[in-house]
Amino acid sequence: MFKKDEKFENFNEAETIIGESVLVKGNFESNGNIIINGSLEGDIKTKGAVLVGEKSKINANIAAEEMIVKGKINGNLTIGGYLAIGGSAIITGDIECSQISIDKGAEIKGELLVNKQNKSKKESFIEKEEIKEELV
Amino acid sequence: MNVFIYDTVTDKNRKTVRKFEEQINKLSLQGKIIYLKDIKNPKEIIEKEVNNGAKTIIILGNDETVNTLVNILANISQNIPIFVVPIGNKNNIANALGVKNEKEAPFILSARRLERLNVGKINNEYFISNCHLRGSDINISINNEFSVKTQKNSEHYIFNLLDINCSTQNNLVSPQDKILNLVINTNSKDKTIVPIEGFLEIDQQEVDLIVDNSKIIKSPVKISSSEKFLHFIVGKDRSF
Numbered sequence: 459m460f461k462k463d464e465k466f467e468n469f470n471e472a473e474t475i476i477g478e479s480v481l482v483k484g485n486f487e488s489n490g491n492i493i494i495n496g497s498l499e500g501d502i503k504t505k506g507a508v509l510v511g512e513k514s515k516i517n518a519n520i521a522a523e524e525m526i527v528k529g530k531i532n533g534n535l536t537i538g539g540y541l542a543i544g545g546s547a548i549i550t551g552d553i554e555c556s557q558i559s560i561d562k563g564a565e566i567k568g569e570l571l572v573n574k575q576n577k578s579k580k581e582s583f584i585e586k587e588e589i590k591e592e593l594v
Numbered sequence: 595m596n597v598f599i600y601d602t603v604t605d606k607n608r609k610t611v612r613k614f615e616e617q618i619n620k621l622s623l624q625g626k627i628i629y630l631k632d633i634k635n636p637k638e639i640i641e642k643e644v645n646n647g648a649k650t651i652i653i654l655g656n657d658e659t660v661n662t663l664v665n666i667l668a669n670i671s672q673n674i675p676i677f678v679v680p681i682g683n684k685n686n687i688a689n690a691l692g693v694k695n696e697k698e699a700p701f702i703l704s705a706r707r708l709e710r711l712n713v714g715k716i717n718n719e720y721f722i723s724n725c726h727l728r729g730s731d732i733n734i735s736i737n738n739e740f741s742v743k744t745q746k747n748s749e750h751y752i753f754n755l756l757d758i759n760c761s762t763q764n765n766l767v768s769p770q771d772k773i774l775n776l777v778i779n780t781n782s783k784d785k786t787i788v789p790i791e792g793f794l795e796i797d798q799q800e801v802d803l804i805v806d807n808s809k810i811i812k813s814p815v816k817i818s819s820s821e822k823f824l825h826f827i828v829g830k831d832r833s834f
Contacts, residue, residue: 487739
């Protein structure tokens with residue numbers, strides 16, 4: 459998992475990588491991190507994180523724990539934790555996440571719901587721990 | 595007792611084999627020698643040796659020899675340790691198991707580090723390392739849930755045991771997890787890696803798959819990890 463944009467740049471722990479010249483069609487489920495640089499039509503679900511590269515073309519709904527978008531997506535995004543949208547991103551679809559950052563130049567057409575209640579249990583636990591430390 | 599199985603490739607590499615044998619004698623690892631070219635029914639002979647108490651099957655040959663014997667040994671009920679001594683050309687499987695050459699082979703055999711490896715299945719045959727195909731517009735269906743199609747001419751590999759000459763970047767390919775890995779290389783910067791728990795199918799006609807760097811099987815094919823496993827004696831430089 460990652461917390462900051464810098465970590466996306468060194469996204470070496472991806473279990474699945476979809477290359478530029480590859481088209482994936484259908485419903486794709488995974489437990490790990492996914493990098494998409496190619497084309498995708500269908501739905502993606504993962505307990506890990508998703509990195510959508512600049513050259514990617516996606517017609518899919520994506521559900522993931524965390525995500526960074528630099529490419530083109532037609533579909534809804536349901537992200538449990540942090541969503542980072544890069545300046546080259548073009549998203550047509552509704553977005554739901556618990557934390558978000560949007561770079562200058564990004565295009566979004568759809569509803570955006572940033573709801574901290576969506577935070578994953580792990581993050582909530584970390585937050586509680588931090589609060590405890592502050593009280594001490 | 596050790597049972598040494600010599601493939602025909604040993605005939606052309608007598609010097610190499612002699613050096614290996616000398617070291618085997620020094621380490622007192624000698625055993626019975628079976629020449630594959632001399633027997634009509636290898637399965638029957640090997641099964642007989644296993645039933646008679648063979649301790650280890652030692653294969654002297656190349657990737658083709660290993661594939662042939664994997665298909666025999668996977669169909670034998672008793673699981674006996676296997677060791678591969680690379681002889682001649684095309685020894686990617688021995689290399690992936692951590693055996694680079696015949697010089698270090700006797701010492702690895704003597705150390706006897708055992709690892710359990712799952713065996714892959716392509717149609718009704720077994721493979722230990724990989725299936726390789728080349729081309730564009732190849733459509734691969736995975737678990738009947740999604741498909742992967744390349745739009746450029748690419749090298750496609752389905753790995754059970756990672757070939758030591760191939761890179762999967764930081765992704766670990768293990769022959770012990772019942773997960774096959776589809777790897778598509780279009781160029782050095784354009785790589786696809788998809789782990790597969792289940793099966794994949796290629797229904798197109800006229801696609802040739804090179805299995806374990808040796809045998810050609812034509813599509814349509816169904817490829818999966820199987821319930822079968824074999825125990826191999828491996829070196830420290832293995833690919834997993």
